Amino acid sequence: MTTGTGGIDILWTMTTNERETQLIPIRIPIDKGLIGWRIPLVTMQNSDLLRNVKSIKDLNAFIAGQELDWPDVAILKNNGLLVNTSTSYEPLFNMLKAGRFDYFPRSVFEIQKEVESHPKHGLAIDKNIILHYPAAMYFFVTPRERKMAEDLQNGLEEMIKNGSFEKIFQKHLQVTIKQANIKQRIVIELTNPLLSTEKLPLNKPELWYRP
Numbered sequence: 001m002t003t004g005t006g007g008i009d010i011l012w013t014m015t016t017n018e019r020e021t022q023l024i025p026i027r028i029p030i031d032k033g034l035i036g037w038r039i040p041l042v043t044m045q046n047s048d049l050l051r052n053v054k055s056i057k058d059l060n061a062f063i064a065g066q067e068l069d070w071p072d073v074a075i076l077k078n079n080g081l082l083v084n085t086s087t088s089y090e091p092l093f094n095m096l097k098a099g100r101f102d103y104f105p106r107s108v109f110e111i112q113k114e115v116e117s118h119p120k121h122g123l124a125i126d127k128n129i130i131l132h133y134p135a136a137m138y139f140f141v142t143p144r145e146r147k148m149a150e151d152l153q154n155g156l157e158e159m160i161k162n163g164s165f166e167k168i169f170q171k172h173l174q175v176t177i178k179q180a181n182i183k184q185r186i187v188i189e190l191t192n193p194l195l196s197t198e199k200l201p202l203n204k205p206e207l208w209y210r211p
Contacts, residue, residue, distance in 0.1 A: 036135030
């Protein structure tokens with residue numbers, strides 16, 4: 001995507017400073033920042049493991065699990081949290097079941113499906129806390145397609161103005177947000193070392209999910 005010979009013109013992914021340098025970011029969070037809201041996946045036998053966690057310091061008594069090359073590893077470690085990693089995704093569920101780590105932070109739109117797709121692992125969704133750090137899912141366009149990037153930016157801005165952006169967000173994520181029960185959780189705020197927050201359109205509250 002970053003060269004003139006790549007076969008991909010557009011993708012959507014979590015933004016980082018590096019990605020914004022290499023590609024053209026469309027700075028409208030298509031997930032309204034939900035990718036930065038992370039609920040711990042735990043085992044049923046440890047379903048109340050985090051009931052007394054009120055701060056990052058409290059959470060540091062436990063070990064998180066993540067895939068080695070995920071941005072979350074650097075985010076968690078930068079905030080002083082302990083992390084065990086796997087070189088691939090699927091073994092993480094076996095590691096959690098085996099007690100290799102205590103909790104597996106997942107986004108609000110991933111966690112329910114992961115519990116349902118791993119019925120033999122005895123998984124549970126923690127009911128006590130939620131981790132939050134500045135993050136966003138953007139469309140990124142190859143530098144060789146600047147007109148495409150401009151058209152995409154204009155199209156998304158028009159969707160925000162006419163209300164269709166919010167309608168689509170609610171259609172696809174309203175149930176997920178309700179299931180997450182975010183308002184009843186203690187929010188553990190983390191910093192994101194991979195992203196300069198001044199690049200985020202935080203001055204536009206309509207672009208962000210707020211509990």
